[in-house]
Amino acid sequence: MLACFATLSLFAQQPETFRSQLPQILLEKEVSLHILSPEPISYVDISSSQVMGDLPQENVLRLKWKPDSLAEESSDSEGSLGVLTVVGESFMAQYELSFSDRAGSSFIPASYSISPEEIKPLVGKASIPTSELRKHVLAMLSSRKHRPLRKIKAHGVAMQLNAVYTVGDLVLLDITATNSTNLSYDIDQMRMKIEDRKITKATNVQAMEVEPIWQLYGHGALKRSFRNIYVLKKMTFPANKVLHIQLSEKQLSGRTLDLKVKYKDILDADTF
Structure with a gap:
């Protein structure tokens, strides 16, 4: 029972x-x-x-x-x-x-x-069912690639924000990570937070963690290329702050990537 x-x-x-x-x-x-x-x-x-x-x-x-x-x-x-x-x-x-x-x-x-x-x-749940959300996510993956909105590259590893979509009160981030080295990159986590756009040594940094409520794939080893869709609840933040997306490796490594997404990128998002 x-x-x-x-x-x-x-x-x-x-x-x-x-x-x-x-x-x-x-x-x-x-x-x-x-x-x-x-x-x-x-x-x-x-x-x-x-x-x-x-x-x-x-x-x-x-x-x-x-x-x-x-x-x-x-x-x-x-x-x-x-x-x-x-x-x-x-x-x-x-x-x-x-x-x-x-x-x-x-x-x-x-x-x-x-x-x-x-x-x-229910309170605190996604505004649309997972089945409908998955349909939109798969449509994003099948869409023709355009010039990335943001990108960062270091030590042969790169990360880019391909597109931003909104559906209901949800924000969908299309992110690709690539590895051009022969050394596998074991993804530890994709961390997101809203923080000050410019940080000086004397600044008291106040960051707000943003946890995706859903993502298409889990994280594994990045051998050549990895593309994933992350779903966030609708957010607003002032122009002096950014959405900081950090990709880190499991073992002790200097191959950490930090991608900064401006609020304008969210406001200019496509919609379904």
């Missing part, structure tokens, strides 16, 4: 939802019901031990009602099987599960699709 514990702080501050207001889903004994989600499912809670669930596909939840011995002996012809909670990448949906012997099999669904009217948005 899929079961987890949720915290209310993850969800938007909306009026309470009572069980009497939840959409009802009827289950038939020993018959599977498939629930289709518009996004990959990341969390499921089934409040009844009589209902089993699993995820045969990332956006398909399969439920089956298996009455225990006490339920089998009961003369109840209808009743509740608890609350079902389904959480996707950007939403939560809840349903009242029930059974009824009075309803014929022809009135009990074999599949159920989560509709937009039944969902609550």
Whole structure:
């Protein structure tokens, strides 16, 4: 059975939802019901031990009602099987599960699709599903390369910002790193932060780390060329600051690259 514990702080501050207001889903004994989600499912809670669930596909939840011995002996012809909670990448949906012997099999669904009217948005999640985001990212990779917006090269290793795109409240950075040496470059991390454009020795540096909320590929060894898309939440910063992108090597090395992206590059971003 899929079961987890949720915290209310993850969800938007909306009026309470009572069980009497939840959409009802009827289950038939020993018959599977498939629930289709518009996004990959990341969390499921089934409040009844009589209902089993699993995820045969990332956006398909399969439920089956298996009455225990006490339920089998009961003369109840209808009743509740608890609350079902389904959480996707950007939403939560809840349903009242029930059974009824009075309803014929022809009135009990074999599949159920989560509709937009039944969902609550989550706070702090990407504004679009990963499937849609991936579609935009792949379109960026297949687009014809133009002159890079920014580039840096040192010790035979180079990094360049190919393009900046926006979709919704997200910023997508298309970055390529190349290695023209015969010595492999094992990427430690791609670090991003907003800091002062010009830093003097007497300056008290104040930098704000920027963590990508999603990226297309993980980091590995840079043998010849590596291209990746990094997704950031929408950001604003004054003209006297820059987005500092730093590529570093795992072992002790002087081959660290520092790319400075101006706010104008973000403002001039293409859009989908």
